[in-house]
Amino acid sequence: MGRPGRDPIRALEAAIEAMPPEEAVPVLMYLVRELAGQVDEAVGRWSGPRRLTGTERALFLILYRREGRFVARESLLAALWPDRPEAGGANLLTAYLSRLRTKLRGLIEIDCDPWSGWTLRRMPGVVFPWEDA
Known part of the structure; x- marks a missing residue:
């Protein structure tokens, strides 16, 4: 719940208004998919020590x-x-x-650029479990 x-x-x-459109659209679509219950349940799911919390998975x-962007x-x-x-x-x-x-x-590297933000890069040859199906 929000703060009083x-x-x-x-x-x-x-925050959305302050974003460039190429970033705002994916963020909004992610939120819409979450609200509609349409986020693919397999994507971003691992078991064991790689298991992600809800916030880690959302990120x-x-x-x-x-x-790559x-x-x-x-x-x-x-x-x-x-x-x-x-x-x-x-x-x-x-x-x-x-x-x-x-x-x-x-599996991945997350690179940071102080001016641009963060980007996810997978390590060479990595195929995520949900991509193999």
């Missing part, structure tokens, strides 16, 4: 859908924590990116 005095819808709206899905910090914050102030969200984002890198070590 903060409207998460307005916060999300402001992975956003980066995976834009694989940078996603701005503002876009990730808007999608994951629309009702959280950017400063607090940035710390959370850094922590979740670190967890994702650790859990998926050997």
Whole structure:
């Protein structure tokens, strides 16, 4: 639930308006798919030590859908924590990116560019389980 005095819808709206269209559309479509229950249940799912929490999986899905392209910090914050102030969200984002890198070590790399954001790159030869079907 949002914090008292903060409207998460307005916060999300402001964040989306600030994004370039090429980032806003995938973020909005991800949110619509989530709300409609249409996110492919297999994508981003591992068992054992690679198993992702809900937030880790949401972060992975956003980066995976834009694989090889940078996603701005503002876009990730808007999608994951629309009702959280950017400063607090940035710390959370850094922590979740670190967890994702650790859990998926050997499968992916997440590169950071201070001006562009983050991009997911899979390691050579990696095929994710849901892509093999």
